[in-house]
Amino acid sequence: MPIAVDLQSFIRAATYICLFFGVYAFFSGRNLLRTAREVPFYRVRQQRTLGGWRSLFLGVLLCAAALWLGFFGERSAYAIFPVTPTPSLSPTPSLSPSPTLTPSLTLTPSLTPTLQFTLTPSITPVPVLPAEIAAEFTSQVTPSGAAVFSPFVFARGVNLGNYQPIGADIVFENPVTGIYALFTYDQMQPEVQWTALWYRDGVLVHYETKPWDGGTGGAGFTEWLAPAEEWLPGRYQVEMFVGNEVKLIGNFDVTGNPATSTFTPSPTATRTPTPLPSDTPTLTPSPTRTPTPSPSATHTRQPTATAK
Structure with a gap:
């Protein structure tokens, strides 16, 4: 099954591929230069050094190509391959038969019910803090x-x-x-x-x-x-x-009915009335003196002598 790839997708794919291989070549060249210093043989060391610089140059070149494709690739491609609109096929209208009017039954208007009561939704009050x-x-x-x-x-x-x-x-x-x-x-x-x-x-x-x-x-x-x-x-x-x-x-x-407390009478002290002093004076009988007979002098006659 053929896959249609547009120009924009192709340029993006090329950018990612160049960037990937550029980074890979750069690190490969760096690794070759590092290992070349440890080789004791002059010819082998020169070959690895040359290969390392070649990989570094290739990596820089591929990274530069990726940058160019990312910023200027689409613009240059559209300048070389101008975009032309593709005509789209529009369906040809087909003739449809016109509908034939069929006489229908005439509906007799029915009585419209009259609402006797209209229910008004009640508004739930919002609680307010007193x-x-x-x-x-x-x-x-x-x-x-x-x-x-x-x-x-x-x-x-x-x-x-x-x-x-x-x-x-x-x-x-x-x-x-x-x-x-x-x-x-x-x-x-x-x-x-x-x-x-x-x-x-x-x-x-x-x-x-x-x-x-x-x-x-x-x-x-x-x-x-x-x-x-x-x-x-x-x-x-x-x-x-x-x-x-x-x-x-x-x-x-x-x-349910709440529980009621039972009243238990407790003895209370009864106050005894104390007689209050009266303002009316009470007459107290005073002692009556009884007269005591006093002795009276009685004259007693003395006998007198009679001469004989």
């Missing part, structure tokens, strides 16, 4: 916006050794005492402000916001640990912000 929580920011680092996070994995616990979830699920049945939202992250800035909001049926029930104290990449979590009676059944949503930009949203459900 202003009262944003007012608690303490970080001075401006978020770059390059941080990326994996979806939340909700679990009842977490292994702090390898950050693997314990009891992972999306539906948790009471009693519940705490839920962990685990995630992986990358390109996080140290000391940038981050916030986690916990909602139950659209009502904020817990949040945390503080400067980021982890690394630039790895695994982390946010948690809500609360008494069992606070875990009411419903749909819970966790939103994570970096600065004021929401980065992660996850949902889970809590079912």
Whole structure:
């Protein structure tokens, strides 16, 4: 099968061939000159020296030819062999029979149904960080916006050794005492402000916001640990912000009635009222003196002597 080679490809191939053999001849001549010095016989040494110089000259000549072909070969070849456009055969249009019109059935217009209700797609609101929580920011680092996070994995616990979830699920049945939202992250800035909001049926029930104290990449979590009676059944949503930009949203459900704490009455001290002093004076009876009869002088008559 004949192979058609254009002029440009031929010149490039010739350039590479000249360059290859030129380099080969140059190093061969250099090697002959080096070994000729070690030959003790004069005639043999002269022959090798002459062959070495001949190879060096041939190598330089071939390298020069390769350079000339690379820079001026195409231009010179096109000057000697001008390029003429090759006429291309265009297909002759063939006559095709014209279509014959066939009468078709006339369609009777049908009733066009009228839409009674038009469904308008609802717009999903973008979570916004509450202003009262944003007012608690303490970080001075401006978020770059390059941080990326994996979806939340909700679990009842977490292994702090390898950050693997314990009891992972999306539906948790009471009693519940705490839920962990685990995630992986990358390109996080140290000391940038981050916030986690916990909602139950659209009502904020817990949040945390503080400067980021982890690394630039790895695994982390946010948690809500609360008494069992606070875990009411419903749909819970966790939103994570970096600065004021929401980065992660996850949902889970809590079912069943929450555990209630039993109230145990404890004895309390009963205060006995102490009578207060009255402002009304109390009359105290004073002792009544009883009159003591005093002795009175009684005159006793003395007998008188009678004369006989």
